Amino acid sequence: MPDFEPQVLVEHIDNFGKGLSEWEITFVADMMDNPPIVYSEKQITIIERIYDEKC
Structure with a gap:
């Protein structure tokens, strides 16, 4: 997972x-x-999960 700001993800x-x-x-x-x-933290976790699984 790249280290980007949540909005960028x-x-x-x-x-x-x-x-x-x-x-x-x-x-x-x-x-x-x-x-x-x-x-x-919950929003960030969800964003990172979606990014990892769907991009």
Whole structure:
């Protein structure tokens, strides 16, 4: 897993992610539309998991 900021990973998932579930699409879309000022540990864990599995 590259050491990037969560928002960079979200943008990469949005552009290059393949086979995302409906929930993952909604999660990534929400992160794109309303990026948090500070990501929670849970959000970061989910983003990293999606990135590792789907990109």
